[in-house]
Amino acid sequence: MPWASINRIYAKPSNTSSMEVPPSSSSLKAGPALTASADSGGRFELSDHGYGKSAVKLLHVQRDADYHSIREYEVFTELKLHSETAYVVGDNKDVVATDSQKNTVYLLAKKHGVKTPEEFGAVVVSHFLYMYKQVVEARCKVVEYPWERLHAEAPHNHAFVFSPTATRWCQVSQARHEAVTVKSGLSGLRVLKTTQSAFVDFVQDEYTTLTDAAERIFSTVVEAEWIYDNMRTADFDNAWLTVKDAILDKFAGPADIGVYSPSVQHTLYQAEKTVLEKVPEINWIKMTMPNKHYLNIDMSKFPANVTKGDPNHNIYQPIDKPAGLIYAQLRRKPKSHL
Template sequence: MPWTSANRIYAKPSNTSGGETRNAVQASPSPTAAADSGGRFVLSDHGYGKGAVKLLHVHRDGDFHSIREFEVFTDLKLTSESAYVSGDNKEIVATDSQKNTIYLLAKKYGIKTPEEFGAAVVSHFLYMYKQVAEARCKVLEYPWERLQAGTPHNHAFLFAPTATRWCEVSQKRHEAVSVKSGLSGLRVLKTTQSAFMDFVQDEYTTLADAAERIFSTIVEAEWTYESARNADFDNAWLTVKDAILDKFAGPPDTGVYSPSVQHTLYQAEKVVLEKVPEIQWIKMTMPNKHYLNIDLSKFPANVTKGDPRHHIYQPIDKPAGLIYAQLRRRVRSQL
């Protein structure tokens, strides 16, 4: 169908007096699943978008260059169900157009933080297309850091996957933007200063108390903001990462004692809320990545005898315990 088709809705700003579509949509109500099925069914949720749009942003300031690489996902919810119920596509903003929008907005505005770029994307779709009731954008950032060659290199970078940064930004028409940020894939391990004791012992228990064990986990964290308008997104993400590492590891010479994964998780979340007042709540997940003692008692002493400083463990990924908690600011009474 050619671009000049009378059935097509053109991308004119919808929130201004000039925002009417070039070809007005019929005033008759759009078909719905409820009407189509005689009230038997409702289309309780629907939407569509473009997934995994990859983007490298290079900022060149003379000889000094900076990079950020992203993977962007969009999702639009329309006010109409007609594309599903009657096969009428005239209100659909094609997913290929959504991909192009990501590239064009990045070119026009640059990308300061994933959160701010996500907010620009959702705002664009709500502004340009009056048939969009809600827009969502998820942004994953690839972990690049500047190469250190004695001094910071001007234009060379090292892929350093310590953790992955992500955010989910959404906005409904006539409502404020909502931002959720996150951290994933932060895998950590310490060889001492960890225990798990005094838990329930009954007829179902075979696990023995462990006064000394290896503690390893892959941390996932997500958090939201009281107001995205005043948030320092970069500082918040770095504070969360540093809080996790500090409460997991402790000082480099002495470490910090962990009586349980639950306790370490809570301590990290508490530090985040204390240091970043704009964060409303934070949730962390810490699955156990076990490294178990290997029973060598069945082998003769002349086989197992060796340097007492050598300790061998067996990695066991599955099954694994899964520990999580969400720490939220308590709502203060208005009285």
């Protein structure tokens, strides 16, 4: 669903709505709060602080007659308060309890429903900034559990299958009077292909033992994250699927002939380029592709009578560690104002 509510972009406290009256706080009226710097005579300072509730699990079921839809989330909230008094002097008057944050997640899901991780994260962040004057920054991370509709000759009305091909997540953050930031991501997308991958012509010197590989198994576990430049027009579900499809397409290619990969770097870049071409709302995307090595086993050490068999049988040794690590971030160049 496109980003629709302008109110989610800039959050400011409201004292006019009967439903959004911030709680009274004596510390807000008493002037500057005691800080770590003041407490330590200027020797120390709290350079960062915050607190929240982790791993709030919820399942949202949308029942439209006999046809049901589900989305299951794990939600993490985090608030930063204007004062340091809870840390320095143990004054909790401004503290919104983490249990209250948990309850807020459930109540907002009930009130507004759950459409996409990004939109729900924005609802949560906006609520805390509007509801509590003492909150100067709010963050919400949402991890989605990968459920898919079960197909039994036809798509089932109310049955689903857990399909962990990749994990979808997002992090929504906003400081008071500033624009909301939405970072989305994909993790745990493990892929492997048995041909059309090579790694040759790299540096050969006295430190090198690796030989050129004109043919090798290519396997990786893809991690990706990206930032939206325009949230109002973004279709978050479509953008996530576009990222996943771009990775699979540039990794595997057409079903019958595949696609050649001269390096992990090249495949990674082609996937990122495709995403920026297809989703104009994405400002930058970063991908990480570690090598999951499958090494040839040297059968020449064994007698021919014990290795003789079908030549189409190929055996490799999976190696988890150490692993090569390749990453890159591709961003749009700023437009010139000249």
